[in-house]
Amino acid sequence: MKKCTRNEAIFLIATEDRKGLLSIISSFFYEHNFNIIKCQQYSDLVENKYFMRIRIDLADMTITRQHLEESFDGLAKKLQLDYTINYTADVKKVAVMVSKTSHCLYDLLMHYSEGELDCEIPLIISNHPDLELVADRFQIPYYCFPMLPGKKAEQEAQVTNLLKKHHIDLVVMARYMQVLSDDFISLYPNRIINIHHAFLPAFQGGNPYQRAWERGVKMIGATAHYATADLDEGPIIEQDVERINHENTPDELKNIGKDIERRVLTRAVTAHLEHRIITAGRRTIVFPR
């Protein structure tokens, strides 16, 4: 289901802000004879931090990956850059976790089938058997690990073993209705995306649509964020809202919310897979396409 046919390396860089960074880093690539397809920067003047996303064309690369990486690492050490290198040729492996609700799963699989998600989805994991039918429709293996009382650690061990075995890069919680333990989360820092069915920080916790109805808000929303130990407090990747009115019952809010959740989660996963996100504390830098 790989969409990207370009052969690129995408560097995500964070460092302290100072003069000359753009000149030095862009010159590095010029001297190594690379074409910069796109370079995006952001100076956080509040925290004096510098962030950069740089896409390099590898089509006419004359050196090896290893050579490129070693050379860049030399520069990074000198400049004290935090960075990752991501190759579009290395397709990311994504596991989707679900419970009983299928709408976000369907939306992901639909975009995946259309070639709009640049990844492989080798498996779907659930704590319930209900959505096996959906997985079957898209010919994706479905693993069900029920959550038995007092057996959370065991269940999570089964899940994480499976994730490791499949070399999963990104975990997407597409309405997986279990709180992951800190241990689980620490295995995938900034690599677990969750969808919360409210416009955070409003309506944290359960039953957001019911509470939105009771409060009489005029718009409802959804929020995709990286999972952290602190529930609903992870760095926000994407949000969206839709206008509602007094006639909408709590049930209708839930239905309207489904379409918001779908698109918010799919957009967040897309941004992650396109290597457009850098996390900085509780905030994310999401470079536009």
Place this chain on the structure above:
Amino acid sequence: MKKCTRNEAIFLIATEDRKGLLSIISSFFYEHNFNIIKCQQYSDLVENKYFMRIRIDLADMTITRQHLEESFDGLAKKLQLDYTINYTADVKKVAVMVSKTSHCLYDLLMHYSEGELDCEIPLIISNHPDLELVADRFQIPYYCFPMLPGKKAEQEAQVTNLLKKHHIDLVVMARYMQVLSDDFISLYPNRIINIHHAFLPAFQGGNPYQRAWERGVKMIGATAHYATADLDEGPIIEQDVERINHENTPDELKNIGKDIERRVLTRAVTAHLEHRIITAGRRTIVFPR
């Protein structure tokens, strides 16, 4: 600055939901030979409540207002209707309260000057002298009652005396940075509109833009609501949001927020003046135009 040239009566009705209400009420007007310009209803099935807004053409009225009112009151008593009758010929008097920030005031006065607000604004009240210049530009009397330490009751007495003297129907807090006392608010139930510079219930209280920046939200908003004793908890009339990105500093959020606050407050005031709002507990029914 009166915009409306139609001669209408607008009935806002709330009662317990049951069969036949629409038939009985619409027949009342038909039998009295009135033309119904528009009839909007809403059945709240959760609380079993019925709400109706009905616009009656008075152009060819053959009976007196008093006769109409007495006849309708008879029906209302029989059906146990809560209701108000609002005549478009009776232009509402609006007082705008401000502190030092002018953007919402300007937007209201601009729409007022354009004939887009169906009201009279006989005065602007502030606890600071700063915005007298703006009032002067639009030739509206400006009253300044400074808030001295320990003298809140006295200041509010001055304000409410002035409001009474001018027979004010609606008070608009266009960034008036004082919490009104319960006594003040109880004089104008559902007739004081406040603008909060955040998407409630997120970021209640002070400094919402700074806190939105720190939390890293991807949209910011504003909320217009009726003032109640419980600050930021009043029934919401209108909300809107705008997409932001990681580059926006807290100061820029404040500036982006200004345009959201402007339009949200102006829309809420417009809805009130067009008699499109019924309040039900913490919720509002805002009938569309």
Place this chain on the structure above:
Amino acid sequence: MKKCTRNEAIFLIATEDRKGLLSIISSFFYEHNFNIIKCQQYSDLVENKYFMRIRIDLADMTITRQHLEESFDGLAKKLQLDYTINYTADVKKVAVMVSKTSHCLYDLLMHYSEGELDCEIPLIISNHPDLELVADRFQIPYYCFPMLPGKKAEQEAQVTNLLKKHHIDLVVMARYMQVLSDDFISLYPNRIINIHHAFLPAFQGGNPYQRAWERGVKMIGATAHYATADLDEGPIIEQDVERINHENTPDELKNIGKDIERRVLTRAVTAHLEHRIITAGRRTIVFPR
């Protein structure tokens, strides 16, 4: 895949505007002991037309459908009402027509699988074999009628025979890339919904995304409309847009447009299935939910 469990009749009514219509019609239902769940009206003062949608609870119906229909028809004759009666118990049959592009088809089937479309989809029809896989995934029969040169009439005859055989109520052209003949369209007046991949009336005809790029617009859109003999000129049901920027290539516009097309078409089909649309010349009245 039926979603609706309420037992309702929905009347869609159009007539000349005059006094008393609401009273007379609502009284009809009251006298026959029906509960009106919702009544929506619209007076087109420009053309002096009156439109009404009225939802009647049939849960405690004491008379037969036939009796109800005959009684109402008597009233309708007297008042010269154009009307349709739609029963939520009679699930509508929908045929989806496609060519090679799957995104709108997937979105419809996803919502259908989720129980969000109140209909049955007994078949998918195409002029190409490509999307049989998608139909298979959702276990829906797929019929392929290739369009051979000079054989348009024959192909359409095959299609319309199949539609008749299956008692199809609504035809959805989910990116079916053939112009239907006038004969075909006249079989299903206001019952064929097409999606055009542009914000009509801008960019009628082919290649809208390329032309949008060349013109340098800052938003692109999609339009769902009833098919009429005049291509891209049918009554518009729903439109939406998305903000784009200078960086988006024509190909990216096409991809952004896919999500707009998906939601616009699905919303239009939903509105039709919920009996919320009355067509009046080139305009549609789409009553809100």
Place this chain on the structure above:
Amino acid sequence: MKKCTRNEAIFLIATEDRKGLLSIISSFFYEHNFNIIKCQQYSDLVENKYFMRIRIDLADMTITRQHLEESFDGLAKKLQLDYTINYTADVKKVAVMVSKTSHCLYDLLMHYSEGELDCEIPLIISNHPDLELVADRFQIPYYCFPMLPGKKAEQEAQVTNLLKKHHIDLVVMARYMQVLSDDFISLYPNRIINIHHAFLPAFQGGNPYQRAWERGVKMIGATAHYATADLDEGPIIEQDVERINHENTPDELKNIGKDIERRVLTRAVTAHLEHRIITAGRRTIVFPR
């Protein structure tokens, strides 16, 4: 009314796309000891063009403007760059042209008074006397040059003389209902911004709201563009839309449209004054803030 207190130079650059541009240009500033506050680039792969906006901090400038300009010009000649240098210290002079409609004028003057437009507005020009009152309120000189039959050239000469005398940098047509001659426009290439009250390219020409109503569109919009000899065909700077419904009369569309026109024109003027726009044929590159 100057808002900007930073001392910056903003370079807008266009050239043929090729390797090394970012490295060479950013190194130029680094070598001259300038801090790059922000650097935005765009490679138009369709037309093989490269566009750059670069903001330089002049706070600690050790060389003269002349020196900087001469040095950069040397580089530009070598690289064949088209460019402009814009200093935030040189506040732009803006003339607003109006006819009888005040809503866009008010919105501009409101934002101007709030310090949100980084410019000076030394004069307002009209072909009608009607809006002198508005100009007076904001203490801005108002010049009225009526358009007499057969005297267009004379009237335009009076206007352009005044513009020259005041060293006007930007002309804003805030609903000036006259077509400017080619001669006029050629004096201010890409420096005349017009607001069209429709979502171009839909509804070019007159009466767009009436035609939108007749066509039954579900959203209406407005478009700000640079004026060119070809009416309504100039490069688009900004567009926005709002959802409407069947109940909205042509007059209501006009009123809804006023708020869209206001914000679209004000945003376009803001983008121009912040030196965020490069024009390329019929398209504009509008760099985000």
